[in-house]
Amino acid sequence: MNEFAAKVLEGDPRSIAKLITQAENTSPLAASQMKKIHPYTGKAYVIGITGVMGSGKSTLIYEMTKEYRRQGLKVGIIAIDPTSPFSGGALLGDRIRMTELATDNGVFIRSMGTRGMLGGLASAVYDVVEILDASGKDIILVETVGVGQAEVDIIKIADTTLVVLIPGLGDSIQTIKAGIMEIADIYIVNKADRSGVEQAVAELESLIDITCIDKDRKTPVLTTIAKQKKGIIELVKEIENHKNYLKKTKMFELKRRKRYEAELVEIIRKRLMNFIFDESTFKGKVESLIDKISKKEVDPYSAAEEILGKILK
Amino acid sequence: MDQKIRVLVAKPGLDGHDRGAKIVARALRDAGMEVVYTGLHQTAEMIVETAIQEDVNVIGLSLLSGAHMTLFIDVTKLLKEKGLDDVLVIGGGIIPEEDVSKLKKAGVSGVFGPGTHCDDIVEFIRKNVKK
Amino acid sequence: MFDKNKMINIKKKKDEWSKECYLKHIKNHPERKKKFNNLSSIDIKSVYDPDDISHLDFYDHIGFPGDYPFLRGIHPTMYRGRLWTMRQFSGFGSAEETNKRYKYLLKHGETGLSVAFDYPTLYGYDTDHTLSRGEFGKCGVAISSLNDMEILFNGIPIDEVTTSMTINGPAAIVWAFYIANAENRGISIKRIGGTIQNDILKEYIAQKSFIFPPEPSMRLIVDTFEYGYKEVPRWNTISISGYHIREAGSTAIQELAFTLGDGVEYVKWAIKRGLKIDDFAPRLSFFFNAHNDFFEEIAKYRAARRIWAQEMKKLGAKKDRSLYMRFHTQTAGCSLTAQQPEINIARVTMQALSAVLGGTQSLHTNSMDEALALPSAKAARIALRTQQIIAEESGVTNTVDPLGGSYYIEWLTDKMVEETYKYFDKVEKLGGVIPAIEKGFFQREIAESAYRYQKEIDSKDRIMVGVNKYQMDEPIEIPILKMDEKGEERQINRLKKLRKNRNNSKFERNLSNLRSAAKGDKNLMPIILECVHSYATLGETCDVLREVFGEYKEPAIY
Structure with missing residues (x-):
């Protein structure tokens, strides 16, 4: 048992991978090992990357990773794709753009399905960040796909959150207006060789002017052409700037606190849900309550209170 | 515990025919598995490293160029070298009968040719996956 | 494409046929499937008639x-x-x-x-x-x-x-x-x-x-x-x-x-x-x-x-x-x-x-x-x-x-x-x-x-004879082509000899010409021909172009 955690701390890829699997499966073994590695975490810098499908996030991550590797840093990549709510399966294809990184022993890539997590992030993502952190990765890149809750939740783990857009997609700006405006620490307009870049940048900047009016840091907008490796060094620098800003303003500690809070909530939520829905004693009760709700013999609120009452007793 | 079968669908070598690989990937997803797809042009090293990091239970190799005797066996050899004895390896493609038995001996446990029902692959994995 | 008045009659006749003949018939003798469609999933009707193509113009469309x-x-x-x-x-x-x-x-x-x-x-x-x-x-x-x-x-x-x-x-x-x-x-x-x-x-x-x-x-x-x-x-x-x-x-x-x-x-x-x-x-x-x-x-x-x-x-x-x-x-x-x-x-x-x-x-x-x-x-x-x-x-x-x-x-x-x-x-x-x-x-x-x-x-909605219907369990008796096992070695030796025996200064000059031409916008065919004549191999020539043009990476679609 002890060895498992120890090997993760040594950076052994198989042990890292196996512990991640245990964490994803919420096994008791995972819990015991996670306890052991926690003291060794906190060193890695976590970068969240989100944006619409087809915005070139994977290529961007690939190029950023190569830049970090050039600087001698070790990189962990977590690529999250949605789990099908119907089958429970998932197609995880973000590695396609990063295949050359597979054989670099300073890089560890893990693809994850969201596995029915309510928020859109994979529920085990906090564990995976901790594991990669403990294993000695200096930078952890977390990629989420799609528009919606996952994008908002990414700020719970990321120290710096990048929102990636592409020119010419009118609705991508709309998406921002619709709710994720606040989450970006840096905006990236990728595929900047396409027409409409200036317009996209201008639109973003005017939005930023409104939202950052009473803030001391204005969210920067960068343009990149990841496919041609353009703008990558500048991006990495801008992330460093943001990191320095966080440290200077003590927001770094606050962010980390928020992450631990989210993690704690997630562990409790998972355990509680397992307790209610998976334990043999309660599961029957829950099923019969759902039957009763369907037949209008009881309402969902009273049913919930009944279950919670039993737990709190 | 929420245990899922994780599968790596990989295309070794230069062959670009990915129709079969993509169909199988989708079919396995629809059967509730987590499928990591590598894309084209993988070397044995890439496939094995990916299998390690992704901690997959199964590797599915797809190749239609006829180079399976070299490229599939490169993968199983490297798996053995790295001590990954808990990974089930299956393969698909245009594979003559006489090669099938040789491949099985080399560690490719299941070989699926044209006309295979997707459910047969799903069932084979469920039955043979090493947990 | 057809005479308008005639088309009106044909349509009328068709409605009659449909009611009196077709629908009556399938009541007692239903068709094998509810829907017939082709490989592009286009629905195919039981029969086609002039009405289906009357919108076409013979000269413009046929x-x-x-x-x-x-x-x-x-x-x-x-x-x-x-x-x-x-x-x-x-x-x-x-x-x-x-x-x-x-x-x-x-x-x-x-x-x-x-x-x-x-x-x-x-x-x-x-x-x-x-x-x-x-x-x-x-x-x-x-x-x-x-x-x-x-x-x-x-x-x-x-x-x-x-x-x-x-x-x-x-x-x-x-x-x-x-x-x-x-x-x-x-x-x-x-x-x-x-x-x-x-x-x-x-x-x-x-x-x-x-x-x-x-x-x-x-x-x-x-x-x-x-x-x-x-x-x-x-x-x-x-x-x-x-x-x-x-x-x-x-x-x-x-x-x-x-x-x-x-x-x-x-x-x-x-x-x-x-x-x-x-x-x-x-x-x-x-x-x-x-x-x-x-x-x-x-x-x-x-x-x-x-x-x-x-x-x-x-x-x-x-x-x-x-x-x-x-x-x-x-x-x-x-x-x-x-x-x-x-x-x-x-x-x-x-x-x-x-x-x-x-x-x-x-x-x-x-x-x-x-x-x-x-x-x-x-x-x-x-x-x-x-x-x-x-x-x-x-x-x-x-x-x-x-x-x-x-x-x-x-x-x-x-x-x-x-x-x-x-x-x-x-x-x-x-x-x-x-x-x-x-x-x-x-x-x-x-x-x-x-x-x-x-x-x-x-699901057998589409039949493949021998695969999901009329299967047989018998050994396949097809002679399989055997290739010359020495072919690869022979060709590699040929390549080695070629690289040694060709006029290498001419070959290198041609490849460097190709490199600079590729950076410009001149037609590359004549210079490629020169490279080939001086026995530049396929790989060597492509490598020069790879160096100038880069390589394509496909988007992740699965």
């Missing part, structure tokens, strides 16, 4: 063969004048073995050659490159240099027989091998004829044997267009291919729409370069698949001719030859079964017949054993004989477009035209063909269709 819109055929006499070219795609192992196979096929009445290359060649790697591991001669012949090309065509009259070469990423270089070989044999390159596939767009979309990114790839292609009409006027400098799109799992409509869309894209790039459409367009050719749904396939070829003529006119073509949609057909490899392989002969016959009724200019018929391995000589001969039976026994060549005027065929042809234009609009909205590729539009469309087709087979 017409006569050899006349605009060429829907019924590009020549007025079609097979009454000249039969299609019987061109069997073939290549395996070393140049020596394939050369032997070509001579065998020509002896048995084949009228054109078609070269299949192995994967290293398709990707522009020499046989001794590390990435070539295990692939030598596996799904085609390995050609790494002019030397190999000389051996491949040794003793074959390349001034008489035409040669088609399935090569895309490195097409310009492999074509240069062929041209250089002709020059060395003292044959005027004005006289040699054939085709290079040279269709990179469908590689990005479906076949995935790409090397360079789109821009430089398109530039190389336009270079070959220009060089071709000026210097090698009997050569088809492109074969815009739907075949591989279909093999990757598309429907017939997607094959049609994506292929013609690619065609239009090439023309636009060439015009942008300043080429005159009537100079290069007559040398554009096409390549389609012949799949299982007999009438759908015939409708597809007919629709393709009409759309192409219309589109080329819009792009400013004046010459009739520029409007011709000339095409090669190959029967569908993906329709063949490994189970009961002999029955593939029947499938291939039907598919080949659809290509002929659709007016193909040349045809490859698949061998029955192709779902198992490379074709044996006997299987390849039977495939060729299948074409000869259609050509010389069946009588279908006696008249042009014998199905023209069939209500069903004309309706279906027009339907496919309509659906194609819908796809054109979609692609336009995505910003054109290349942006749509980069967004994975085609790839996703094809993957969806392929998965649906597989699910239909799995």
Whole structure:
């Protein structure tokens, strides 16, 4: 048992991978090992990357990773794709753009399905960040796909959150207006060789002017052409700037606190849900309550209170 | 515990025919598995490293160029070298009968040719996956 | 198309028939299925009548063969004048073995050659490159240099027989091998004829044997267009291919729409370069698949001719030859079964017949054993004989477009035209063909269709004889082609010798000329020819271009 955690701390890829699997499966073994590695975490810098499908996030991550590797840093990549709510399966294809990184022993890539997590992030993502952190990765890149809750939740783990857009997609700006405006620490307009870049940048900047009016840091907008490796060094620098800003303003500690809070909530939520829905004693009760709700013999609120009452007793 | 079968669908070598690989990937997803797809042009090293990091239970190799005797066996050899004895390896493609038995001996446990029902692959994995 | 008053009567009669005859009949004798649809999931009615095609104009939409819109055929006499070219795609192992196979096929009445290359060649790697591991001669012949090309065509009259070469990423270089070989044999390159596939767009979309990114790839292609009409006027400098799109799992409509869309894209790039459409367009050719749904396939070829003529006119073509949609057909490899392989002969016959009724200019018929391995000589001969039976026994060549005027065929042809234009609009909205590729539009469309087709087979909604119905459990008795095990070693030795014996200073000068030319915008064909003449290998030449152009990485579509 002890060895498992120890090997993760040594950076052994198989042990890292196996512990991640245990964490994803919420096994008791995972819990015991996670306890052991926690003291060794906190060193890695976590970068969240989100944006619409087809915005070139994977290529961007690939190029950023190569830049970090050039600087001698070790990189962990977590690529999250949605789990099908119907089958429970998932197609995880973000590695396609990063295949050359597979054989670099300073890089560890893990693809994850969201596995029915309510928020859109994979529920085990906090564990995976901790594991990669403990294993000695200096930078952890977390990629989420799609528009919606996952994008908002990414700020719970990321120290710096990048929102990636592409020119010419009118609705991508709309998406921002619709709710994720606040989450970006840096905006990236990728595929900047396409027409409409200036317009996209201008639109973003005017939005930023409104939202950052009473803030001391204005969210920067960068343009990149990841496919041609353009703008990558500048991006990495801008992330460093943001990191320095966080440290200077003590927001770094606050962010980390928020992450631990989210993690704690997630562990409790998972355990509680397992307790209610998976334990043999309660599961029957829950099923019969759902039957009763369907037949209008009881309402969902009273049913919930009944279950919670039993737990709190 | 929420245990899922994780599968790596990989295309070794230069062959670009990915129709079969993509169909199988989708079919396995629809059967509730987590499928990591590598894309084209993988070397044995890439496939094995990916299998390690992704901690997959199964590797599915797809190749239609006829180079399976070299490229599939490169993968199983490297798996053995790295001590990954808990990974089930299956393969698909245009594979003559006489090669099938040789491949099985080399560690490719299941070989699926044209006309295979997707459910047969799903069932084979469920039955043979090493947990 | 029909007299209005007569149509009113026909419609009335049809309603009566439907009520009194059809509906009554199916009440007691229901049809076998609730719905009948073809491979593109188009619903097919129980019967077609004049009403289904009355919206068409005979002259604008159907017409006569050899006349605009060429829907019924590009020549007025079609097979009454000249039969299609019987061109069997073939290549395996070393140049020596394939050369032997070509001579065998020509002896048995084949009228054109078609070269299949192995994967290293398709990707522009020499046989001794590390990435070539295990692939030598596996799904085609390995050609790494002019030397190999000389051996491949040794003793074959390349001034008489035409040669088609399935090569895309490195097409310009492999074509240069062929041209250089002709020059060395003292044959005027004005006289040699054939085709290079040279269709990179469908590689990005479906076949995935790409090397360079789109821009430089398109530039190389336009270079070959220009060089071709000026210097090698009997050569088809492109074969815009739907075949591989279909093999990757598309429907017939997607094959049609994506292929013609690619065609239009090439023309636009060439015009942008300043080429005159009537100079290069007559040398554009096409390549389609012949799949299982007999009438759908015939409708597809007919629709393709009409759309192409219309589109080329819009792009400013004046010459009739520029409007011709000339095409090669190959029967569908993906329709063949490994189970009961002999029955593939029947499938291939039907598919080949659809290509002929659709007016193909040349045809490859698949061998029955192709779902198992490379074709044996006997299987390849039977495939060729299948074409000869259609050509010389069946009588279908006696008249042009014998199905023209069939209500069903004309309706279906027009339907496919309509659906194609819908796809054109979609692609336009995505910003054109290349942006749509980069967004994975085609790839996703094809993957969806392929998965649906597989699910239909799995659920037996679609029958594949021998696979999900009428299965048999018996050992497969098909002789499998054995390749010369010494071939690879021999070729690697040949390469070593070539690199040692060539004039290396001349070779290096030529490659460095190519490097600087690639950075500019001059036509690269002449300098590639010089490189090839100085025995630069395929890999060496491609490496220079890789260095300048970079390599293409595909978007993640799954």
